[in-house]
């Protein structure tokens with residue numbers, strides 16, 4: 001078991017994300033139900049759970065896309081995320097990757113990263129003033145992190161599915177987020193791409209805090225992190241993959257599907 005899996009995530013003073021007693025209903029259906037979720041600074045955490053468990057809705061709440069009916073959501077000890085809108089939350093240091101890659105297919109890898117580094121600045125300002133040396137270095141460093149240095153001048157549309165996912169992660173990284181939320185990164189990837197993604201996420205932990213939602217149990221096991229099992233909008237179990245897999249309620253939920 002590695003350190004991340006053995007940490008008591010509720011005890012440390014180094015909590016980065018704090019969610020307590022959070023609920024949200026859609027037409028009377030409680031998608032998130034008194035959820036408590038805590039993530040330490042620098043941690044890599046996996047979130048699993050059956051379809052409809054509320055995993056993506058939880059990410060929607062953290063990023064301000066969905067407002068909870070009640071509860072507390074705090075980031076970096078004193079930032080009340082419920083008072084911020086989506087762009088403000090992104091600026092506060094939270095980046096999110098949706099399941100489907102949304103890179104600009106007709107632009108090169110470099111151009112995609114250039115747009116991402118510009119952030120809220122308009123593309124027009126970017127093209128007029130160009131990148132500063134710091135931004136240029138950051139693009140090169142991030143491209144190397146996701147193994148796309150050799151594809152810098154390739155159009156995004158010729159990248160493999162896995163490479164597109166990495167490009168999208170890179171587009172988040174150039175914004176230097178403290179917290180990265182990544183929804184189902186390995187869906188549709190080859191075995192080799194999955195292995196490289198696992199390595200990438202492991203490397204990002206420490207420098208960033210990473211929350212990964214994933215259905216692929218083999219992949220989650222390989223990450224060897226603390227795992228949170230969501231079910232009907234609440235945490236059903238939390239701990240190492242081995243411990244949650246032996247949890248009776250977790251077994252019932254997965255076998256009962």
Ligand SMILES: Nc1ncnc2c1ncn2[C@@H]1O[C@H](COP(=O)(O)OP(=O)(O)OP(=O)(O)O)[C@@H](O)[C@H]1O
Pocket residue numbers: 026031049050051052053054055056057058
């Ligand atoms: N904006 C919304 N309006 C109405 N219902 C919603 C909305 N967002 C989510 N839901 C419902 O909330 C429940 C939780 O959905 P959510 O997408 O969070 O599940 P999930 O755990 O991400 O599932 P999956 O593994 O299939 O991605 C589902 O029943 C879904 O239909």
Ligand SMILES: [Mg+2]
Pocket residue numbers: 055056057
């Ligand atoms: Mg989902």
